[in-house]
Amino acid sequence: MGEIPNATVGPIVSPPGPEPGNSRRDVLLVGLTFAAGVVDAVSYLGLGQIFTANMTGNIVFLALAVGQRSILTAVRSVGALLGFSAGAILAGRILTRPRPAGIWPQRVTWLLLGELACVLAFAILWASAGGAPGAWLLYLLIGLSSLGMGIQNAAARHLAVPGLTTTVVTTALTGFMVDLPALGISGPGQRRAGWAVAALFAGAAVGASLMVYARDLAPVVTVSVVAAVATVAYLSFDGSTSVKG
Numbered sequence: 472m473g474e475i476p477n478a479t480v481g482p483i484v485s486p487p488g489p490e491p492g493n494s495r496r497d498v499l500l501v502g503l504t505f506a507a508g509v510v511d512a513v514s515y516l517g518l519g520q521i522f523t524a525n526m527t528g529n530i531v532f533l534a535l536a537v538g539q540r541s542i543l544t545a546v547r548s549v550g551a552l553l554g555f556s557a558g559a560i561l562a563g564r565i566l567t568r569p570r571p572a573g574i575w576p577q578r579v580t581w582l583l584l585g586e587l588a589c590v591l592a593f594a595i596l597w598a599s600a601g602g603a604p605g606a607w608l609l610y611l612l613i614g615l616s617s618l619g620m621g622i623q624n625a626a627a628r629h630l631a632v633p634g635l636t637t638t639v640v641t642t643a644l645t646g647f648m649v650d651l652p653a654l655g656i657s658g659p660g661q662r663r664a665g666w667a668v669a670a671l672f673a674g675a676a677v678g679a680s681l682m683v684y685a686r687d688l689a690p691v692v693t694v695s696v697v698a699a700v701a702t703v704a705y706l707s708f709d710g711s712t713s714v715k716g
Contacts, residue, residue, distance in 0.1 A: 508674020558621020589619030602686035
């Protein structure tokens with residue numbers, strides 16, 4: 472019998488690493504999730520017990536208001552839904568004509584600048600009212616806050632990072648819990664889900680604390696975080712698949 476020739480061993484190919492910029496993108500989305508937590512704390516405690524970022528919770532509040540015949544709460548919830556929808560529709564039109572590609576397209580950064588304008592106007596009006604807005608100003612603030620959050624959510628949806636929608640973490644938390652039995656190694660999806668839950672919790676806790684101890688300053692946190700995210704995005708991404716620097 473002849474010898475069996477050794478099989479030719481080709482070069483060992485390493486698995487592809489993460490796409491450049493993914494980690495930075497994820498950090499920015501976690502920052503926006505933190506900002507959304509602050510926004511919901513301010514809206515719930517300062518705008519009549521509604522949410523202007525988390526529309527799932529806001530729809531539940533609307534249903535409760537209808538069941539309890541609380542007209543004012545129902546009107547505020549509807550106002551938040553309309554503002555959020557308007558922001559999402561506006562952002563959707565900007566992002567689909569034509570649909571931009573890349574890790575973080577420039578149009579996403581432009582949308583964040585639009586959100587920044589909304590939250591900045593909110594903070595100025597909130598401070599001018601001493602953190603206790605009257606009737607007409609209350610509805611204007613609901614509109615500004617929900618409009619900005621609709622823009623943010625649409626921008627995050629365009630990036631399509633699993634678990635990082637920035638305004639709600641139900642899907643992220645569910646995915647994390649479903650995968651727990653098989654978590655021999657924690658993958659990027661689990662890490663994102665964990666950071667999203669932690670960021671939303673931390674944002675809401677910070678927002679609630681400020682509403683108790685420094686009510687005028689609560690919206691300033693949101694402005695600062697959104698401004699920081701927009702600035703880092705502008706400096707980091709050139710609108711294609713590459714990363715600056």
